[in-house]
Amino acid sequence: MLGQVDKVTIFQKIVYYTLMTVLALIIIYPFFFMVTTSFKDSPEVFANIMKPFGERLRFENYKIVLSTVNMGRYMLNTVFVTICVVIGQIITSMMGGYAFARINFPGRDILFRIYLGTIMIPFVVIMIPIYKMMQIFGWLDKFQALIIPWVFTAAGTFLFRQFFKSIPKELEEAAIIDGANRWTILWRMFAPLSVPAIATQATISFLYAWNSFIWPLVAIQSKSNYVVTQGLADIQGGYHASPPIIMAGATLVILPTVLVFLFAQRYFVEGVATTGMKN
């Protein structure tokens, strides 16, 4: 808007920065409320919910959440599941993306179209049969149910296919003449060139795995195998359902994704741009 064509006056700048700051503060406020409330105790919260700080910072809330409410266990579970899903998705998408981008085989283009068409189909459509399948495999209530069906992603395959197509063919041909096979080419030559695509896919997979809720909710019953979102939803209905404890739990669930975002902002935005614009 401003500065698109004409020069900006100081007055316009002041109005502009004030407006943006107010909007940003409104957007951020719920997180401020979450973190500050997590350091109070219940009487302090209900005495004046608007007052950010109580008498002192009550770190013991986090101790209760991590040990008594068992959020520590849920966090470890989620870290494990997330790492497996991220690594699995990247490996299968890179291999599939490479096959679609660079190898000629019968039926490739039709198969690729089918893959693309499925991106639109929502998960709820297959949720009930997958549930039954997990029951048959004996994976219900186990981490397998949270990991194995999730390490294949049509969208990720698409992302890597697009990226690999942009790598010049000459590089690869030279390597083939030198006697390298495709396996070596993918992991020794393409992988190092694909760091931005890998980072983008990793952030997408990470967010997806860490924040997933409806599937763990139906697939996992034992508390010892809960993931963080489930554990957090469980606090609300449980014995420790006071605002400070819930907010401490919410902080533990939200903080990791926000931290990763702050450090890898570029890749998040690129992820939106690639998944968004190119299809």
Place this chain on the structure above:
Amino acid sequence: MTANQRREALDGFLFLLPNFLGFLIFFAVPLVVSFYYSFTDYNLFQPPKFIGLQNYITALGFNIDTQAYQAVLAQGGSIFEAIKELITPKDPTFWLALGNTFKYAIGVLVLCIMPAFFLAWLLNSKLRGMAIYRGMFYIPVVASIVGSALVWFWIYNRDSGVLNITLAYLANGLTNITQYLGFKVPEPLIGWLVDSDYSLLSLVILTSWATIGYDMVIFLAALQGIPRYLFEAATVDGASRTYSLFKITIPMMSATIFFVLVTNTIAVLQIFSEPYIMTQGGPANSTLTIVYYLYQKGFQRFQMGYGASLAWLVFALIFVITTLQFRLANRWVYEE
């Protein structure tokens, strides 16, 4: 095929194999099975019983009750009241959930997509610090919606929530002025999540807050792709900013606006966590969404067959809306 080509095809299959197996086992097979389940009566423990179109008839069908119709007329009711009794949906809850989901989509359009466009428009300047603002608006997008919903649950609290306290404070501030005019601004005490007039709106506000950064980033990328010379030429010709907005910016962004509309609608059709955490679909089913209803039917009452048919109706809706929007887009989307 030469030996070389055969060798290449084999490589292709091998590279695709892990991906393709996963696609087949965890996507294609469940998809077909789900379609089959949607024609069955299935409770997970006994084998599915084929019942034809019965699930779809239950979800979409209507009962016709001429006796009730005549009874209303006999009691002196109007013809409209009588028709209401004559035709009743077989599953009123489904229609309620469908209606809620549509209201949700419209709410997100007004409270998320439009403000996101405005925000992107504001952020598309060469002034310093834009990246910081963009980053701040994006934080709710990466935050777990379960966590965010719990935070907003306490912001929305009727008696001691931040929102009502802030509104009361504003009302009192206004009263300081209006008291000279002889009236008071009443302190609103809104039951955001417990009053069925406000509950759906409250969830829409949460979803919009959590999505606005995503839409904004997409709009911003598109805005930055508009060539500057268009604006420069318009300015030289004496066009105002508003004129440029409607005659250059919006037409140039039509494909993106369309994309955001489609993705947001698809996302809204699948809303689950917000009602699950905040309202359990209540009060009086006012926040029951289709997917939450599907969850209740399938995983709480074990009517898996009916649940599967609801899932396919969600998909059919997504399909219809996307196709419709594509058709419309052909008319108004400007492409270079």
